[in-house]
Amino acid sequence: MWQKLQARLEQRKAQDLLRQRLTIEGAQGVRIRAEGKEYLNFSSNDYLGLANHPKLNEAMQKAAKQYGAGSGASHLIIGHSDQHHALEQEIADFLGTERALLFSTGYMANYGVLTCLPEKNDLIIQDKLNHASLIDGGMASPAKMLRYAHADMDSFERQMKQPADTRLVVTDGVFSMDGDIAPLPELVSSCNAHKASLMIDDAHGFGVLGEQGKGSLEHFGLAQQSADIYMATLGKALGGFGAVVAGNELLIESLIQFGRSYIYTTAMPAAVAAANRAGLKLIQEESWRRQQLKMNIDYFRRLANEYDIPLMPSETAIQPVLIGRNDKTLAVSRALKEAGILLVAIRPPTVPENSARLRVTLTAEHSTDDIDYLLEQLSAEINKANQQK
Numbered sequence: 001m002w003q004k005l006q007a008r009l010e011q012r013k014a015q016d017l018l019r020q021r022l023t024i025e026g027a028q029g030v031r032i033r034a035e036g037k038e039y040l041n042f043s044s045n046d047y048l049g050l051a052n053h054p055k056l057n058e059a060m061q062k063a064a065k066q067y068g069a070g071s072g073a074s075h076l077i078i079g080h081s082d083q084h085h086a087l088e089q090e091i092a093d094f095l096g097t098e099r100a101l102l103f104s105t106g107y108m109a110n111y112g113v114l115t116c117l118p119e120k121n122d123l124i125i126q127d128k129l130n131h132a133s134l135i136d137g138g139m140a141s142p143a144k145m146l147r148y149a150h151a152d153m154d155s156f157e158r159q160m161k162q163p164a165d166t167r168l169v170v171t172d173g174v175f176s177m178d179g180d181i182a183p184l185p186e187l188v189s190s191c192n193a194h195k196a197s198l199m200i201d202d203a204h205g206f207g208v209l210g211e212q213g214k215g216s217l218e219h220f221g222l223a224q225q226s227a228d229i230y231m232a233t234l235g236k237a238l239g240g241f242g243a244v245v246a247g248n249e250l251l252i253e254s255l256i257q258f259g260r261s262y263i264y265t266t267a268m269p270a271a272v273a274a275a276n277r278a279g280l281k282l283i284q285e286e287s288w289r290r291q292q293l294k295m296n297i298d299y300f301r302r303l304a305n306e307y308d309i310p311l312m313p314s315e316t317a318i319q320p321v322l323i324g325r326n327d328k329t330l331a332v333s334r335a336l337k338e339a340g341i342l343l344v345a346i347r348p349p350t351v352p353e354n355s356a357r358l359r360v361t362l363t364a365e366h367s368t369d370d371i372d373y374l375l376e377q378l379s380a381e382i383n384k385a386n387q388q389k
């Protein structure tokens, strides 16, 4: 095994595909410290600037004093505290669903849903660009998984014609590496026509999209109940950590009884749940953060077009700059780091071959000066990389 692993690692390295971690020294934010230097950060999912907000920090500290650091056990043993319970109720109230259930991570929420709900003669039908946790859950499910071409309704309808007892359609609300929003009105109406169930992973829509921040369904003016299963992560716009699945009583009770990634894992600490509650409150009270983010997105796109920077058709905080080749993408990312900007290169297998990109993520906390500096440097470095090879 070890020899084979060594060969695999070497192959990755030769293809410029080796992943590397950067060790952050201090809190998240638009300005972030690493390796003894301050950087301008365009790589985080902290879309509303809440990850280091005093209200979340205070809630977490206060709860840690009362509840301690660890949760001690899984939810079904003795790990489920009144902080978790209140958070679930508050999320269900916010979204207008019967119930909501906390998971320790979004990965586990998606995996848990897909491995425990559909059965042997059922079909799971997924967008090809869905998050890895949905694809992994679909592969591990006893149901058969089919995938359709990204956001392509013709391809989708072809897959829906395959025979099955029941169908579960699964889509990201906002696609994490492209930034585009799923064609939810079309998917909802087709699911209704075929009596199929719909699951939305709104990791990048929850808190950000829609006037009240309820996510991608609200963005389209669709009722929350249009999705049978709604998953949101709490570690992105909300500024905390963990995930939630929202829906009706039958869904939530089934997950509690059958969801192995729910049952067999330690509950998130109560202090984290308390921070999440503070984040949820700010999402509701401070809509100016969504408006500020929207202004930053519009400003970024307008200016990037003036610089002729190759953008993708995204109207969300995720604004990938498509470069193509791995080596070029890495070269630009490294040069930007030298210029004090953190903009991480996203390469295969996370994205398809020859579509390596720099995934710019904007937050409500970026200033127009920050965006000006990014685009000035980005344009210069892309030009340099294009001239070299």
Ligand code: PMP
Pocket: 104, 105, 106, 107, 108, 110, 131, 133, 172, 176, 201, 203, 204, 233, 234, 235, 242, 243
């Ligand atoms: N779904 C999507 C679309 C995501 O982008 C992510 C996080 N990268 C997840 C699920 C997983 O969430 P978590 O980080 O909480 O495991």
